Amino acid sequence: MWLGSCQGRDTARRPGAPLLVATTSLAADALRQVAWPGAEVRALMGPGTDPHLFKPSLADVRLLAEADVIVAGGLHLEGKMSEVLHKLSAHKRVLFLSDSIAPSALRYGEGMASAPDPHIWFDVRLWRQGVVGVGHRLAQLYPNKAGVILAQTQSYADTLDALQAWVQHATSRVPAQRRILVTSHDAFSYFGQAYGYEIKTLQGISTLSDFGLKDVGNLVAYLKARQVATIFPETSMPPQTLLAIQEASARAGHSVKLGPELYTDALASPGTEAATYTGMIRYNVNAITHAHTAR
Ligand SMILES: [Zn+2]
Known part of the structure; x- marks a missing residue:
């Protein structure tokens, strides 16, 4: 292969x-x-x-x-x-x-x-x-x-x-007000629509788009207001964006964890759980729903 x-x-x-x-x-x-x-x-x-x-x-x-x-x-x-x-x-x-x-x-x-x-x-x-x-x-x-x-x-x-x-079953077990997903680029809009999640990202639907300090400030204010505990890096994106959010949020008095890396636009290496589409979806949904039910 x-x-x-x-x-x-x-x-x-x-x-x-x-x-x-x-x-x-x-x-x-x-x-x-x-x-x-x-x-x-x-x-x-x-x-x-x-x-x-x-x-x-x-x-x-x-x-x-x-x-x-x-x-x-x-x-x-x-x-x-x-x-x-x-x-x-x-x-x-x-x-x-x-x-x-x-x-x-x-x-x-x-x-x-x-x-x-x-x-x-x-x-x-x-x-x-x-x-x-x-x-x-x-x-x-x-x-x-x-x-x-x-x-x-x-x-x-x-x-x-x-x-x-x-x-549908896994996501429906998370209370609606906790169905929030924060990642670096906007890959989860269809997920949000299909399974009732509010999606917040810094970058748009292409990773080419840029963001500024104001965007970081807005996102941090949102994390604090909604008491979001976990934000998710992505395997096909550099993690710097999310690390910057984590630091800015800590400075604003709200600590957020980085969750496990989600597979957004690419599968995992062969032999691992997320190496196929079905495995990737299960892996992501487990990571997303556990992060929000663990609190
Ligand atoms: Zn993408």
């Missing part, structure tokens, strides 16, 4: 197997769930990679050019790859997980009326729609594998239905 950056990439193709290339680790997981055994699935971005800032290397662009099908998150999640993906889509199958999401279900960041929030995976029902959509398109592209692709897609959709029920 392909993991980190481009060094040491095994470029040998499996003879005769179509090459399916995913951009993010989440897209690769979706692809692996629905693809038939024997299909070759590779990911450009490894664990911990921030897709908003990811710039494809020459080797990445070559792999994309070689791919038979490309699967991406879409909605400008892969901000610096948008142009490359757009160019490739002129003569290659590029499937976006966001293509199956109804426009009315999309959310928009503050002051971002024209740019939908790409973090659809934090509402399990939306991710299910995205993965099922990719499964169906893949079945159309490979009709001789359609039986197995559609069976796997249905089976995974059932898994996601069970996950949705579990998340």
